[in-house]
Amino acid sequence: VAIIDGHGAEGVSMRAVANTLKVDAKSLYNHIDGKEALLDAVAERVLAGLRFPAVSGVLDDDLRAIARAFRRVALSHPRAAALILTRQLSSSAALAPVEAVVSLLRHAGFGPKEAVHLLRAFLATAIGTLLREANAGPTFGAADLAGIARRRATLVGSRMPAVVEAAPHLARCNHGEEFEFAIELVIDAVKARSRSASS
């Protein structure tokens, strides 16, 4: 994790890890099954920092809180974010958010089948949004005015009418705001479905 924080995920090599551990790269194989397993372990370790607030009993508040907690942990080590969002984990650390969301939906009256569907849509939206944020880096943020201007020029240069018209909004991206918007969208859809829940 220290290497990723300092040099990015591409900076992780068995030799680099061994080096910061003052040991030979080959020695690592006595402790872990290879590089892929190491990266899985990193993702699990970071994801284990996930903490949910207490359940309030109001479905949308609780879903929002889970989404925010998930964003928080995913971005707790920005350069490791793609790892956490992308790796297919099987450990119980990865099941914690599943348990939290499904449990909420079941108590709200959804059947197990629909709860799983909604869970998956909920996670897909969160992960898609966070992956955009993680990949964008600081470039896309609100701060970099020169970057925004450059990007806006490119968009206008595309000569696609809707893109040109929306260029001022496309050129910048407030990630926190977009996350809230996307989550609100799926929460609204969940609430709309809860009025006729079954199956």
Place this chain on the structure above:
Amino acid sequence: VAIIDGHGAEGVSMRAVANTLKVDAKSLYNHIDGKEALLDAVAERVLAGLRFPAVSGVLDDDLRAIARAFRRVALSHPRAAALILTRQLSSSAALAPVEAVVSLLRHAGFGPKEAVHLLRAFLATAIGTLLREANAGPTFGAADLAGIARRRATLVGSRMPAVVEAAPHLARCNHGEEFEFAIELVIDAVKARSRSASS
């Protein structure tokens, strides 16, 4: 693309590409700016295969059609899917779906700002869902009965009550169905918002 189809994205090396081109790896640098640029080019090439059906004028039908066309192209080369979904592209190939969706939303009465928000939520949901499908590989599909049984056992072993209860549904994943469900969810939310559109 041929290498990715045959050996996966990790099989792509400058030497491998040069080899299938019957040339030396170093020669590639006369034509492209390095490996990252090469992978960008691959993603753009595949994405360029995107074809939208004609606009019907019914918002939800048109959004559904775009989503399906996007899924189609993303999975047209399954082992390249993560590349297409993950790379930050700046070319006009990447702007085609943006133009299509924003244009639709504008005609439906949304302001440019809200159209961009909705576009981003729409894409995030599609990308999140498709990334799950691409990463899962064939393992998770409906076919592999032994895999489903094994996965179900793991879930039950977690001893998390909601996970255990929903294990039969969590252990399998019909990707096409989940995609339709997630898209339907955001389309519903868009329609709900179109009844009070502005800004």
Place this chain on the structure above:
DNA sequence: ACCTGAACACCGTTCAAGT
């Protein structure tokens, strides 16, 4: 139980020299 030396089969990339 853990470490390392020797070794293998790879990488991406630069640059000067060729045609």
Place this chain on the structure above:
DNA sequence: ACCTGAACACCGTTCAAGT
């Protein structure tokens, strides 16, 4: 305008030998 030889600074991983 394009190619290549020589070269550099790296990779992940195995295995037998050591303590």
